[in-house]
Amino acid sequence: MPVDAILFDKDGTLFDFGATWNVWARRVIDELAEGDAALTRAMAAAVCFDLDRNSFLPDSPVIAGTNREAAEYLAGALPHRSVEEIEAHLTRSAAEAPLAPAVPLAEFLDALAARGIRLGVMTNDTEYSARAQLGGAGVLDRFDFIAGFDSGFGAKPAPDPLLAFCDAVGVAPSRTAMVGDSTHDLIAGRAAGMATLGVLTGMAGAEELAPHADAVLPDIGHIPDWLAARR
Structure with a gap:
């Protein structure tokens, strides 16, 4: 056919994916953590992101998920921020991601x-x-x-x-x-x-x-x- x-x-x-979204994800995690090392580790764990390699793990739930789903995972590590606030941050930031x-x-x-x-x-x-x-x-x-x-x-x-x-x-x-x-x-x-x-x-x-x-x-x-x- x-x-x-x-x-x-x-x-x-x-x-x-790697050349575009690994760089972006590390930047977003650092932005949302605001210098708090414990929050950085917690967010990375929530989305299965390897901080040493600066790379998503193959089984990360956000790789094929929606922006909303990514925000929901991160919200579990950021109790002081709403899902809506995190989602808005991801949307704005993703529009400026380094493209490869x-x-x-x-x-x-x-x-x-x-x-x-x-x-x-x-x-x-x-x-x-x-x-x-x-x-x-x-x-x-x-x-x-x-x-x-x-x-x-x-x-x-x-x-x-x-x-x-x-x-x-x-x-x-x-x-x-x-x-x-x-x-x-x-x-x-x-x-x-x-x-x-x-x-x-x-x-x-x-x-x-x-x-x-x-x-x-x-x-x-x-x-x-x-x-x-x-x-």
Whole structure:
């Protein structure tokens, strides 16, 4: 079946997860701790962040979670701050996260669009952050659809936001591919009736992604070859 539309996850897919979000997470933890070493350790433990390596652990619950879920985990270590206050801080800070594109995005996306493929982004981050980051990377206008967990369609691994993309661009799920770095992305894609592609620019390994994916690729730059092989 030809692919006429591709929906991308954002973090760990369009942008390398470690190079972008490990740096950001350490900065946020330090900001919220305000110099309190005990709070720093408590927050790092709450979100499974290794302070020595400055890296999320592979089993961190926030890697594929929503902004709200991350705030709820951190709130357990910050009893003097509300979940809403922490969530607002995360939203503002994430919009300014240091971006590390997995590939040169403008060139890559333009090549897909030249094939007539409709493009979208669905992230469990906020739509505000997604638009800010895609704008900062100079590719906001390449996408026909951009949604976060707060856009009114739900969050992955539910298929609803993926089906909203198909409705928005007028392409059947069976002619659409979902691309992501987590099982949340791929489970959602399978549930929506889409082709599923895993990429290794996030925290999950090939052995974790493969049971849910039609193919596991090193990064999104290999998608054109995968498309060519389907012809």
